[in-house]
Amino acid sequence: MIQLRKNIAEMAGYVPGFQPEDAASYIKLNTNENPYPPSPQVIDAIAKEAGEGLRRYPDAASRLAREEAGRLYGFDPSWIIMANGSDEVLNNLIRAFAGEGEEIAYVHPSYSYYGTLAEIQGARVRTFGLTEQLEPAGIPDAYACRLFFLTNPNAPLGFTYTQRYIAELAGRLSGVLVVDEAYADFADENSLDLVRSLDNVVVTRTFSKSYSLAGMRLGMAIARPEVIAALNKIRDHYNLDRLAQAAAAAALSDQEYFLHCVTRIKETRGWFSAALEKIGYQVIPSSGNYVFATPPDRNGTRVYQGLYDRKILVRHFTDPKLAHGVRISIGTREEMERTVQALRELEA
Numbered sequence: 001m002i003q004l005r006k007n008i009a010e011m012a013g014y015v016p017g018f019q020p021e022d023a024a025s026y027i028k029l030n031t032n033e034n035p036y037p038p039s040p041q042v043i044d045a046i047a048k049e050a051g052e053g054l055r056r057y058p059d060a061a062s063r064l065a066r067e068e069a070g071r072l073y074g075f076d077p078s079w080i081i082m083a084n085g086s087d088e089v090l091n092n093l094i095r096a097f098a099g100e101g102e103e104i105a106y107v108h109p110s111y112s113y114y115g116t117l118a119e120i121q122g123a124r125v126r127t128f129g130l131t132e133q134l135e136p137a138g139i140p141d142a143y144a145c146r147l148f149f150l151t152n153p154n155a156p157l158g159f160t161y162t163q164r165y166i167a168e169l170a171g172r173l174s175g176v177l178v179v180d181e182a183y184a185d186f187a188d189e190n191s192l193d194l195v196r197s198l199d200n201v202v203v204t205r206t207f208s209k210s211y212s213l214a215g216m217r218l219g220m221a222i223a224r225p226e227v228i229a230a231l232n233k234i235r236d237h238y239n240l241d242r243l244a245q246a247a248a249a250a251a252l253s254d255q256e257y258f259l260h261c262v263t264r265i266k267e268t269r270g271w272f273s274a275a276l277e278k279i280g281y282q283v284i285p286s287s288g289n290y291v292f293a294t295p296p297d298r299n300g301t302r303v304y305q306g307l308y309d310r311k312i313l314v315r316h317f318t319d320p321k322l323a324h325g326v327r328i329s330i331g332t333r334e335e336m337e338r339t340v341q342a343l344r345e346l347e348a
């Protein structure tokens with residue numbers, strides 16, 4: 001008889017966004033991928049690396065990618081760890097800081113995978129809801145938790161917290177505040193200065209969205225060297241393969257291409273949000289590469305299904321706090337025009 005750990009047997013497991021086998025036959029706006037290809041320099045760097053050198057292990061310290069990130073963000077590489085997707089570093093933060101029965105917390109709704117990772121670890125999970133003004137409700141003035149995950153910009157709603165609020169929250173916690181900046185490249189602000197000035201703030205980033213590299217699995221954390229050293233003890237020693245390391249360094253160094261794609265996505269986001277409002281949808285102003293939109297009848301399932309029938313995939317969450325709307329990733333201008341057309345038909 002196979003005997004699982006009790007918490008593994010009891011947990012449900014995370015369900016990622018639907019990845020259809022025939023993805024090319026859909027307008028795919030359900031997992032916040034980038035509609036533009038990775039930088040040509042990234043493709044070149046991967047191609048150069050995909051040769052006989054693959055018989056050798058990669059650099060265990062991902063030095064080139066960390067140096068490139070350090071130059072870009074103004075940190076010594078000892079403040080940076082590269083990860084096999086930001087999910088890896090979120091997992092390792094929990095493994096480093098939250099033991100069995102210890103508490104981690106996050107805002108609901110946000111990225112529920114934090115809860116899944118904590119359950120695997122046997123840590124306790126506490127969530128804090130949002131007020132009507134989209135402010136976290138009920139966080140104690142002095143709060144003893146091991147880790148607090150703050151998704152900024154919020155996913156799936158798209159709003160941001162001010163840096164002042166984030167600093168104030170960090171001051172209330174006896175544990176570590178992890179600012180999950182998966183979408184910060186599409187926002188006006190980020191918390192890198194708080195990593196420098198406060199000793200309990202960690203920032204995590206991903207290459208899956210703004211760098212068009214979801215398929216490569218690349219992320220990173222920026223934190224004090226003591227935290228990075230702890231995360232280095234925990235990770236798989238060769239967590240990034242040679243192709244991923246080459247891709248990360250090339251992606252970070254080609255800022256011109258990166259800025260061009262991000263700017264286009266932000267422009268399309270503005271156009272799409274206004275178009276949705278014109279057909280009667282409520283749209284939360286978004287700082288991510290997606291918008292959360294609520295139809296006039298507050299029936300997210302209907303909109304999801306109607307778009308699905310027209311070969312447009314968006315994300316609908318059954319969670320009662322989110323079921324009234326849908327999260328729509330920002331694709332190309334043409335994809336979003338076709339989505340607006342489909343929504344007009346649905347609301348006609």
Ligand SMILES: Cc1ncc(COP(=O)(O)O)c(C=O)c1O
Pocket residue numbers: 031032084085086087088111151155180182205206207208214218219
């Ligand atoms: C808020 C948030 N954090 C982290 C991730 C995970 O990113 P990665 O692809 O780097 O594992 C996602 C992915 O959708 C996300 O939405």
